[in-house]
Every structure is written in structure tokens, then in C-alpha cells.
Amino acid sequence: MPDLEVIIGLEVHAQMSTKTKMFCGCDNDAFGKAPNTTVCPICMGHPGTLPAVNATAIEKAIKASLAINCSINLSNHFDRKHYFYPDLPMGFQISQYDFPLSSNGSVTYDIFDASGNIEESKVCGITRLHMENDAGKLTHKGSTTLCDYNRAGTPLMEIVTEPDLRSADEAVAFAQELRRILIAVQASEADMFKGMMRFDASISLREKGTEKLNPRSEIKNLNSFKSLERALQYEEKRLRKHWDEDGGPLKGDITVGWLDDDGRTKMLRDKETADDYRYFPEPDIPPLEFEKSYIEELRAGMPTLPRELKEKYINLGLDEKQALQLIDQSTLQIMFEAIRAKTDAKRASSMVLTQLLGFLNAAEKEVAEGPDADAMLELVDKIDDGTISSNAGKDVLQKMVETGKNASTIIKEEGMQQISDDSAIESMVDAAIAANPKAVEDYKGGNEKALAAIVGFVMRESKGQADPVVVNKILRSKI
Numbered sequence: 001m002p003d004l005e006v007i008i009g010l011e012v013h014a015q016m017s018t019k020t021k022m023f024c025g026c027d028n029d030a031f032g033k034a035p036n037t038t039v040c041p042i043c044m045g046h047p048g049t050l051p052a053v054n055a056t057a058i059e060k061a062i063k064a065s066l067a068i069n070c071s072i073n074l075s076n077h078f079d080r081k082h083y084f085y086p087d088l089p090m091g092f093q094i095s096q097y098d099f100p101l102s103s104n105g106s107v108t109y110d111i112f113d114a115s116g117n118i119e120e121s122k123v124c125g126i127t128r129l130h131m132e133n134d135a136g137k138l139t140h141k142g143s144t145t146l147c148d149y150n151r152a153g154t155p156l157m158e159i160v161t162e163p164d165l166r167s168a169d170e171a172v173a174f175a176q177e178l179r180r181i182l183i184a185v186q187a188s189e190a191d192m193f194k195g196m197m198r199f200d201a202s203i204s205l206r207e208k209g210t211e212k213l214n215p216r217s218e219i220k221n222l223n224s225f226k227s228l229e230r231a232l233q234y235e236e237k238r239l240r241k242h243w244d245e246d247g248g249p250l251k252g253d254i255t256v257g258w259l260d261d262d263g264r265t266k267m268l269r270d271k272e273t274a275d276d277y278r279y280f281p282e283p284d285i286p287p288l289e290f291e292k293s294y295i296e297e298l299r300a301g302m303p304t305l306p307r308e309l310k311e312k313y314i315n316l317g318l319d320e321k322q323a324l325q326l327i328d329q330s331t332l333q334i335m336f337e338a339i340r341a342k343t344d345a346k347r348a349s350s351m352v353l354t355q356l357l358g359f360l361n362a363a364e365k366e367v368a369e370g371p372d373a374d375a376m377l378e379l380v381d382k383i384d385d386g387t388i389s390s391n392a393g394k395d396v397l398q399k400m401v402e403t404g405k406n407a408s409t410i411i412k413e414e415g416m417q418q419i420s421d422d423s424a425i426e427s428m429v430d431a432a433i434a435a436n437p438k439a440v441e442d443y444k445g446g447n448e449k450a451l452a453a454i455v456g457f458v459m460r461e462s463k464g465q466a467d468p469v470v471v472n473k474i475l476r477s478k479i
């Protein structure tokens with residue numbers, strides 16, 4: 001058996017986050033809506049209707065292109081891609097073929113070791129990014145097929161990579177970084193659960209040291225990172241076995257489907273070629289011509305990209321894993337930034353990434369079910385103005401997570417206000433001195449540590465409500 005290497009390339013479909021569809025005014029948020037309620041004569045391809053390009057979709061696709069270092073093709077156009085299937089009401093898909101929106105880009109991504117530190121940074125080339133509209137959804141029930149065209153006409157970006165990925169792990173790490181980038185530039189929400197990001201993965205083997213690409217197996221329509229990983233691992237094993245038995249690579253390209261429940265791929269067809277689709281320029285939409293100044297304007301307005309953001313967080317003292325937690329969950333990021341602006345990064349990361357995430361985990365709750373940034377800031381205020389101690393703050397946060405109530409309600413209901421009133425503390429200190437004669441003697445004999453034991457006694461008796469600074473001060477004045 002020769003020494004083989006795995007060659008992987010991805011086609012990524014990402015739904016653009018626009019209000020309306022690619023070529024009509026229908027609602028672009030079809031998720032959870034009753035079938036065929038977000039459709040109109042244009043996206044249903046009725047005769048005599050004309051598509052009109054969604055300018056926001058183009059702007060988002062350009063921003064995504066710039067974020068993955070692609071060159072924008074100032075002149076490009078839409079093409080008709082023909083195939084006959086009931087999910088396609090127009091009888092063709094409007095896509096881009098020989099003149100895509102952008103091409104020749106790259107994405108740098110990190111491979112992590114088991115403890116979450118960067119093992120290696122790699123670069124995956126991007127062949128092209130083009131725009132197209134989505135098809136409808138078919139549901140097969142026995143011998144009946146139901147068509148829902150709500151998704152038909154949804155604006156998509158298709159991002160095609162070079163065959164630069166060398167393992168399932170690399171493919172997943174790349175896809176996760178790409179998702180972060182698309183979210184950062186607000187080109188796509190890339191919500192995997194809602195099917196907003198899907199992958200077709202091509203995989204082939206070749207002998208190490210050779211350059212030629214062998215025929216590949218294309219795995220269609222993978223809709224999660226987990227299925228991307230599993231399908232590639234399975235197909236790699238299958239291709240290695242095939243090589244072993246057949247003495248070489250596949251004889252021609254094939255297309256397979258991934259059966260998630262069975263954990264295996266299934267042969268669908270020989271791979272179709274561009275000729276099969278009879279591409280020709282879309283006659284109903286004028287070619288797109290961009291001014292250079294328009295592209296530069298968009299470039300100037302680009303937000304901070306995830307890699308830069310990660311660097312910033314690491315410089316603030318966070319580790320890799322914590323930085324990614326903030327980048328991947330905007331709710332946590334907003335919270336962290338709000339607390340950091342008020343106090344400092346160390347405290348913000350302790351409250352958000354250690355305490356809050358720990359309590360959410362323990363309560364088996366999602367970030368969205370926990371307190372928001374305003375609720376966290378209220379808690380910070382209660383600690384900083386002395387209403388509660390920072391130790392009690394942890395208990396309050398835990399109850400905020402468990403009950404959904406805000407900090408002031410919990411403090412009031414549980415009677416957790418810190419006691420800073422001198423006369424109240426004075427009587428507690430008197431009681432503590434009377435109850436701990438040995439510690440008092442030890443302290444007087446020069447043992448500083450004995451004082452901490454007496455302070456601890458007061459804190460316990462007051463159920464943590466006494467202000468330890470005031471307790472210390474009064475205690476020292478008394479003995």
C-alpha cells in the first residue's frame with residue numbers, strides 16, 4: 001500500500017442575511033413559517049415576471065469576498081443553470097458561472113490541540129465566491145412528495161475552496177473560521193440549525209509526492225460541522241479501501257449522499273459536469289458593473305475580523321479558548337465588552353467566562369436563557385457600590401441564572417445586603433471577641449493570622465453580609 005495523502009476541497013453555501021429574497025420582495029426569513037407563505041409570482045417563476053437584483057445581497061457578498069481576501073471582479077454577471085427537479089419553480093437556478101463576483105482569495109485558520117491551544121496555523125485558498133438563489137424544499141412521505149417554496153429565491157453565497165485541505169479536522173477548522181468571518185461582516189447569520197450554512201465536500205486520495213489530482217467523491221449537502229467531519233472520515237476510509245482493492249484511485253468523479261443516522265455515504269450518481277447544466281448568461285438581469293470607489297468604500301467600512309479580534313482578546317490576558325468563546329457567541333462578547341468598559345478585562349472574563357458560563361452549564365441552560373448584558377452590569381453596580389460583597393455577587397449571579405430574576409430583586413428577597421453600618425458591626429465584633437478568647441490572646445501575642453480567624457467568625461455569623469473591611473477596622477481598634 002503506497003503512502004497516500006487526502007485531498008479535500010469544500011463548496012460552502014451560506015444564506016445571506018437580507019430582509020428580502022435575491023430577486024423579489026418576499027420575506028427572506030422562511031424558517032418556521034407555514035409552507036408556501038413567503039412566495040410571489042417572481043420567485044415562483046410565473047411567466048411574464050422579471051427578477052430585480054437585491055442590492056443589499058450584493059453588498060453583503062462583496063464584504064464577505066473582501067473578508068476572505070478575494071479580488072472583486074468589477075464586471076460580472078448572472079447565468080442560468082438548468083436542471084429539472086420539482087424544487088426549482090423557475091426551471092433553472094440563477095447563479096454565476098464563468099464571471100463570478102470575486103475570486104482568488106484565502107482564509108487563514110488555526111488547528112488546535114486537545115487542550116485548546118493553537119497547534120498550527122494554515123491557509124486555505126479560495127477559488128471563487130459567487131451569488132445564486134436557493135431552491136425550494138421537498139419532503140417525501142411514502143409515495144407523496146410535498147413542495148415548500150418558501151426557501152426558493154433565498155440569496156446564497158457559494159464559496160469554493162482550492163483542494164488545500166488535508167484532513168477532516170482541517171476541513172472542520174477551516175469551515176468554523178469561515179463561519180466566524182461571515183458572521184463578523186454580517187453577510188450571513190450562518191445558523192447551522194436553520195440550514196443557513198451547508199457544505200459539499202470533495203475528497204480524493206493521491207500518492208504522497210505526486211501533484212496530479214485524482215477523480216474525487218463529492219459528498220452533497222452536509223449541514224453541520226459534525227456531519228462534515230464524520231462524512232469525510234468515512235469517505236476517506238472507503239477510498240483507502242477502494243485503493244487497496246482496486247490498486248488505485250476512483251476511475252471517475254462520483255457524487256454521494258451522507259446518511260447521518262447510518263453513519264455512511266450512499267452513491268447518488270456519476271458527477272454532473274458544467275455541460276450538463278447548459279449555462280448561459282441570464283437575459284433578464286443586466287450585467288453587474290462596479291465602480292472601484294464603491295468597493296473601496298465598502299472595504300473602508302469593514303469591521304474587525306475574527307483573527308484580529310482573537311489577538312486583541314489574547315493581549316487582554318484571555319486564553320485561546322476564552323477568546324473563541326467570545327468570538328463565537330456575540331451575547332457573551334457584548335457582555336464582556338460592557339463589563340470591561342466599566343471595570344477591567346480580568347474581572348469581565350472572570351464574571352462572564354468563568355462564573356456565568358459555569359452556572360449556565362450547571363443549570364443546563366443556553367447562553368440565551370441567562371442574564372443579558374444589562375442584567376450583568378446591574379450586578380457589577382451592586383458589588384461596586386457596596387450593596388453586596390463580591391463573594392455574595394457569585395451567589396446572586398447563580399440565582400440570576402437559576403431564576404431569571406435580576407440582581408436587585410434577588411438581593412432584596414434573600415436579604416443579602418451587605419452590612420456596613422458601624423454600630424451593627426460593632427456588636428457583632430464584640431460577640432466575636434467574647435466567643436474567641438484564644439484567638440484574641442494569640443493576636444495580642446503577635447500572631448497576625450489569628451485576626452483572620454475572628455474576621456471569619458463575624459463573616460459566618462452574618463452569613464457573609466458584614467463588610468469585611470469595616471469588620472477588620474473595628475476589630476483592630478478594639479483589641
Ligand SMILES: [Zn+2]
Pocket residue numbers: 021024025026038039040041042043044153
Ligand atoms: Zn418572491
